[in-house]
Amino acid sequence: MSLYIGLMSGTSMDAIDAVLCDIKPDEVQFINAHAVSIPDELKSRLEHACRPDLSVTDYQNLAREYAALCAEVTLQLLENTQISPEAITAVASHGQTLWHAPPKQRNDIGYSIQLNDADWLSARVGIPVIFDFRARDLALGGQGAPLVPAFHQFIFADTAQTPIAVLNLGGIANISYLDAQSGTAIGFDTGPANTLLDQWIERHQGQRFDDHGQWAQQGKVNIELLNRLLNDAFFSISPPKSSGREHFNLAWLDSFIDEHYRPQDVQRTLVELTAKSVANSFQWLPKCPDKLIICGGGAFNSFLLERIAQCLPDQVTVADSAEYGVDPQHVEAMAFAWLGWCFDNKKPANLPAVTGASQLAVLGKRVNA
Ligand SMILES: Nc1ncnc2c1ncn2[C@@H]1O[C@H](COP(=O)(O)OP(=O)(O)OP(=O)(O)O)[C@@H](O)[C@H]1O
Ligand SMILES: [Mg+2]
Secondary structure, three states, X not given: OOEEEEEEEOOOOOEEEEEEEEEEOOEEEEEEEEEEEOOHXXXXXXXXXXXXXXXXXXXXXXXXXXXXXXXXXXXXXXXXXXXXXXXXXXXEEEEEEEEEEOOOOOOOOOEEEXXXXXXXXXXXXXXXXXXXXXXXXXHOOOOOOOOOHHHHHHHHHHHOOOOEEEEEEOOEEEEEEEEOOOOEXXXXXXXXXXXXXXXXXXXXXXXXXXXXXXXXXOOOOOHHHHHHHHOOHHHHOOOOOOOOOOOOOHHHHHOOOOOOOOHHHHHHHHHHHHHHHHHHHHHHOOOOOOEEEEEOHHHHOHHHHHHHHHHOOOOOEEEEHHHHOOOOOOHHHHHHHHHHHHHHOOOOOOOHHHHOOOOOOOOOEEEOO
């Protein structure tokens, strides 16, 4: 057995997802999962840490607190599964992105800051930790994101005879296009998904997310607002591209908002923004795929899924990843467990066709327990 725990907390800042897998060269077997919510107070400090005026001490305290939550979810997962830390080869921890600044043009080198305290985490749980997965790709001129298309290819592509696409609806949405026949795998971020939906409903309704898009359904699409949002340059630039909440945030949205707009209409318009930006992104796919497999927490937003399906050509069947045997909420953390395995096995895991990096690279760094 080759047991890895993947830890993921994305741009939604909702929770730390942990997934335990047994990984073999040709298979990732899911064993168990656990998640802990990021408490409101910590979430708010993580959001504020996205501003560049944080002291070194504040930063270190935040990293330690975040690592403590990573330790809690890891130890609870092990206890629930009745497996001891010594049996685990490594924890692969993505960390919490505080700032993502991919290269703006060719020959630029970008950077991406993930909060983590890998040494403390590994000392606390007694398991080696692999982390900092994006840095090497960025150093090679890549976007450092998205990193999951290689994993999507690994778990979803070989069963498919015709090209398929996988859409991760996290805080930001990213799409992978996989053609098993030709071996083609491409991918890129399509734009905002849950992060704006969550932030807008939190401001107006005090809720962390819009359950099944029920509040959005009470509103009407504001076409003028939608068109102005879609005019953002991110939506029209061709891949490679990636983004984050340093761009798509409430300040960005507020710059388009008229005070007379009804909040539920804005929420409805944000659903449409995600659906339309996903549909528009098909222009960069070599062929229209037959299937779109949806994963990430947004897969539980039934209204958003309905709108995405309606915005796509009829030939595309839209279904969540559960229909393909993987819980939508587990895909990203499984991907990082697999990226940890790739690191230990010296297997390059970035896809230059996705990130724009100048070459393949082994991703990550490792600290021993
Ligand atoms: N029942 C639901 N209805 C609507 N939205 C939901 C529901 N369940 C989860 N979500 C959305 O999913 C989000 C969490 O998704 P997820 O964890 O995939 O995003 P993330 O942390 O940004 O991940 P990543 O960046 O790795 O893709 C929540 O913040 C919420 O917006
Ligand atoms: Mg999450």
